Amino acid sequence: MSDVTVNEVPVVAKVVKEETPFRRFVSEFFASKIATGGLIVFGIIALLAILAPWITPQNPYDLAQLDIMDGRLEPGSVGGSGMTHWLGTDDQGRDMLSGIIYGLRISLTVGVGSAFIASLVGASLGLLAAYGGGRTDSVIMRLVDLQLSFPTILAALMILAFLGKGIGNVVIALVIVEWAYYARTVRGSALVERRREYIEAAQCLALPTRRILFRHLLPNCLPPLIVVGTIQVARAIALEATLSFLGLGVPITEPSLGLLIANGYEYMLSGKYWISFYPGIALLVTIVSINLMGDHLRDVLNPRLKK
């Protein structure tokens, strides 16, 4: 990250003794209380999701542990097995707290996984388009245009209808609908970077194209990629929830947050709010915390926004 941040050194030099771009980035990030809060909340959610099998009172995906007789219990009631359901149960007698924590696990896996794979695919194609130019560029960018001209949800629905249900298929569908964002972002900044002297210098040294692309060009295109990546994680989580809500995502016995919300949707008017409400809150908090981080990252990593 050498080039872009060189001019800003004086602004933060007073805080840190030995200045590296990373340290400066970290200190700038934590300067914002909101972003720090977002990171802490997201950290807690991620930890809950990772530790789910050890901390939840029930395995909501094991049918043998569910009892239909415990269906639609209010928050705080005690079920037939003597277990207290702090957030109530859904229509199948699934403990909502356990269901939400397991649902977060799916949401995060799908969100982070699909964003990661999509960024790999998108960044590679974007770099190739910027560096290759000419016909390569037009082919890839027309593909991007084509992809972006479809409404995301519609494209994802069609892909899933073709592939069938399952978490793996949801990830594939999300990668297919999201790579174009990364490709376009990376191409934009790579187009600027490739005219710079250090790329010319590398070309003069007759370094192999692969090395120029990934060791010289890519690191300098990273900041916008990170920002887009964070926002896209949140988008992917929301999209997965939407697909599951529509009944096309995960299997019904392994609900993610979206499917939990869909399960309770019919009972909303009957006063049984908790089946949809709490998963909705969990989804909201997750997406907001990621977006808060993403917004601030954009501010920190964008030299133009600095005074």
Add this chain to the structure above:
Amino acid sequence: MRSTFRALAVSGLLGLAATQAPAQTLTMAVGAPVTSLDPHYHQLSPNNAAASMIFSRLVETDDRARSVPGLAESWRAVEPTVWEFKLRAGVRFHNGREFTAEDVAYTLARVPNVPNSPASFTVFVRPIVRVEVVDPLTIRLHTRTPYPLLPMDMTNIYILDRETHEGGSTERFNSGELAVGTGPFRVVRHANGDRIELERNDQYFGDRPAFQRVNYRMITNDAARTAALMAGDVDVIDQVPTADLSRMRNDSRLALYETTGLRLIFLWTDHSREDATPFVTDNDGRPMARNPLKDIRVRRALSMAIDRPNMVGRVMEGAATATGQFLAEGVTSHIPGYPVPRFDPDGARRLLAEAGFPQGFRITLHGPNDRYPNDARIIQAVGQMWTRIGVRTTVEALTWPTYIGRAGRAEFSSFLMGWGMNPDGSHPLRNLIACPNRDTGLGASNRGRYCNAELDRGLEESSQMLDEEARQTRLIELERMALDDVALIPLHIQTNIWAARRGFAVTPRADELTRAQDVRPASAPAAAR
């Protein structure tokens, strides 16, 4: 006490006022759209409901789906292959033309010749080889072989007028121009898929409908239909969503009218494969050499593992009746005293062990998620109960078009299905239980591919028996034979539910038809008749 009296007095007065007011309008909202006013175009409950408001049949059905006289006053088999119908005198069509035997002959000839019919009524007239008009009020229908079901088949055919309808196209019915029958209402206006406006036919031969004008609206969205009733925009709705039931029961402005229907919800198991069935594996996930579902002890265990009463209470919110047979009590071919399989997980585990599966096995249970009320919830609940007896169950819910295609190709090992029955036991037996046979059309919906030669022979015999009592006895024997062999696993029979604002009473029908003539002012049912 006093307030009760006053309430009674007031409601009595209101009821009186309602029956005396001549220009009363009834607004109804139904959940499924009527696709055509041509009564021979599409065999579909909503279309049949609309048709039975406008047209009449030789043999009508009452609210329990029993045959009662309609345009025919009586019928009998004069010979084993000849049915004679005595027609009602003095009946007139909405346009004033007289109804005669010629019109019946014309109707029976038209039924197979309706172009582009998506689900034809032809099956009901196919057994008839010759129609003989004896005199204007007597008609004889000749069949090739003795055919006891003919009067029941006639409950599906709405009678048209030869002079009015000759050469008429389905489009001209839909425009309302040819929607001219002998039924209790005449069509004022038809907006396809939106509403039908009707007016009382004062010359109707049956009970006089209570309302002068009817606005029959189609609101397919469940929440919107419920909201329209709550807001007072409509007086009566059908297909009340089960999730709203508890709230509606507690709402004093509304009343619910329910009756046990004719739709059975049940599970199929794969009967066609002796060796490995695709969705059953042993506990380590390896395919099994033989199909455990061919063992009657396994099927019986799977049936005993299901806690039907609790499933009806919890999943269906009470809007169903737990059952162990095809038809509900009070319906023609109901088996008297045949028990609902007792919930007995220990007994089920013992039976599994006896069959050689002490550790159980793994199975995937399939079902639709958009076809029957709570379908996806039902299979999840069954999945829980099967897993408890050691049959580790994975549940997979699919959208109906995908699901029914795969079920038809026998791709599943165990799966959920629903079936709307005729009250006569021959209907489920011929369609669900008889060995599938493309040529005879038997077993057309036998998706578990159950096949029992002895049962098929009995069914063949019963289809020639003209003594109704003996035939019913035989049918009940055959139903018992199929159920004892667990040909399918019955779960429950759906309850049909209508909701109405206070002041309106609905006669609930087993056949799911929502008709304006079944709605009356609530407080004075006797005066209205």
